[in-house]
Amino acid sequence: MLLDVKDLKIHFKVREGWLGKVRGMVRAVDGVNLSMETGETLGLVGESGCGKTTLGRGLLNLVPLTSGTVRFESQDLTTLPPEALRQLRPRMQMIFQDPVSSLNPRMTVESLVTDALLDHKQITPAETRDKARELLAQVGLGMDLLRRFPHELSGGQRQRVSIARALSLNPKLIVCDEPVSALDVSIQAQVLNLLKDLQQQLGLTLLFISHSLGVVRFIAGRVAVMYLGRVVELARSEILFSKPRHPYTKALLQSIPANHPDQRRTYAPLKGDVPNPFTEYTGCSFYERCPERLPQCALEPPVLRAGDKDHHVSCWAVTP
Numbered sequence: 001m002l003l004d005v006k007d008l009k010i011h012f013k014v015r016e017g018w019l020g021k022v023r024g025m026v027r028a029v030d031g032v033n034l035s036m037e038t039g040e041t042l043g044l045v046g047e048s049g050c051g052k053t054t055l056g057r058g059l060l061n062l063v064p065l066t067s068g069t070v071r072f073e074s075q076d077l078t079t080l081p082p083e084a085l086r087q088l089r090p091r092m093q094m095i096f097q098d099p100v101s102s103l104n105p106r107m108t109v110e111s112l113v114t115d116a117l118l119d120h121k122q123i124t125p126a127e128t129r130d131k132a133r134e135l136l137a138q139v140g141l142g143m144d145l146l147r148r149f150p151h152e153l154s155g156g157q158r159q160r161v162s163i164a165r166a167l168s169l170n171p172k173l174i175v176c177d178e179p180v181s182a183l184d185v186s187i188q189a190q191v192l193n194l195l196k197d198l199q200q201q202l203g204l205t206l207l208f209i210s211h212s213l214g215v216v217r218f219i220a221g222r223v224a225v226m227y228l229g230r231v232v233e234l235a236r237s238e239i240l241f242s243k244p245r246h247p248y249t250k251a252l253l254q255s256i257p258a259n260h261p262d263q264r265r266t267y268a269p270l271k272g273d274v275p276n277p278f279t280e281y282t283g284c285s286f287y288e289r290c291p292e293r294l295p296q297c298a299l300e301p302p303v304l305r306a307g308d309k310d311h312h313v314s315c316w317a318v319t320p
Contacts (some may be wrong), residue, residue: 003036003059003173008068010051014278024278031068032227033117033304038172043220045213045252047274048229051229052209052271053097056175059207060092061085072148072173077138090169092119099158103150109136109292110146110234120169122229133162139194154189163194167202168289180215192219213256217241228275228285231304234312242297245313247292284316292317 001264010029020230026185036042044052049164054100055286057063059070061077070077072092077085096102103112109133117123133143139160150158159179166174176195180188196219199206207259210216216223216237223240225233225248233246244250251270275281290297304314 001035002073003034004069004071005034005059006032006069006071007247008032008055008070009057009066010054010063011066016077025280026277027229027280029058032226032229032231034224034231034234036173036205036207038205039199039203040222041187041208043216043223044207044209044226045211045216045223046226049209049274049277050226052202052211053177054093055226056177056207056209060089060094060175062094083308090116091172092175093166093169093171093173093185094177094197095159095162095166097181099155099162099182100150102162106148108147108149108160109141109153111162112150113168115177116165117168122169131168135168136161138167138198139164140190155183156191159183159191159195161195163198165190169197170202170313171204173205175209175302176210177209179208181210181212186217195219213252214267225252230285230314231312232286232314234304235310239309239311243311245307245311245318247290248286249318 008029009027009031012026012028014024014025014026015021032055034042045196046052054063063072065078068078072088075088077088080088107115109126114123114132115127118128118129120127129146132146136143136145141157141164143161145153145157150161153161162179182193183191192215195206198204206218208220220237223235223237224231225246227248227262233240233244233249240249241253244253270289275285275288279289281301283300284302284320287293287297294317302314302316304312306312
């Protein structure tokens with residue numbers, strides 16, 4: 001097992017006033033359990049604000065963790081000293097959603113893709129040009145881009161540079177935070193195919209975060225559905241899309257636009273509003289919007305339980 005996450009919680013204090021009085025607590029990630037095998041792609045989906053990006057950053061220890069454990073290659077990242085964590089970082093990389101803000105506008109493409117190698121002393125300054133050419137070739141970019149700056153590139157080219165930068169240190173795990181959401185549909189397909197090819201060639205493990213169910217269905221072998229900081233359903237992609245079990249997952253899949261007018265689905269939108277993120281629930285956080293709720297759902301939070309074919313569901317109304 002490459003990655004094992006147990007009861008991960010990431011809470012943020014919200015302060016107000018000049019005294020900084022704590023107004024409340026946002027439970028961005030509230031008790032997540034996940035595991036990933038080497039070479040697989042796990043899709044992470046959910047509404048905006050459900051905690052997908054925070055979870056991805058938390059797995060790489062880029063945000064402070066409130067509690068829980070994250071084990072990568074059998075090493076607990078939450079207890080590693082800073083220097084040991086720095087030595088492990090080359091094996092864990094991230095592709096950010098917006099390449100415009102994640103790429104330094106004052107650095108050339110050559111510098112962007114080799115800066116981490118120089119920082120970790122894996123190459124000398126004299127070797128940067130050759131290594132940059134090799135990395136750009138891996139992601140399908142030409143050598144004529146080496147001296148360009150990010151603002152001189154198209155959106156697709158910038159995201160490919162971001163991918164090349166993530167690949168530069170030969171990682172085992174890459175967290176892809178909505179890497180195609182800002183791209184045109186045709187460019188999205190090219191980048192997704194590139195990621196799949198790179199995964200097969202290099203044996204990469206991908207955590208693919210997205211709000212697009214169609215994109216996740218194309219690239220992910222397993223899919224985890226998040227709602228308000230918790231994973232409510234986890235299953236293989238073909239099973240989750242053909243036989244969803246959690247009411248929230250069903251609502252998400254019903255909202256996917258049909259490909260043809262004759263295939264138009266009857267969509268029953270969820271009732272109620274998205275709960276206040278400051279609220280601490282004694283039961284299920286989806287209770288007020290759930291069409292299948294039971295009295296038990298308001299009293300006790302459900303746990304992620306395994307059912308047939310390793311189909312995990314967090315819902316009292318669903319039998320394992």
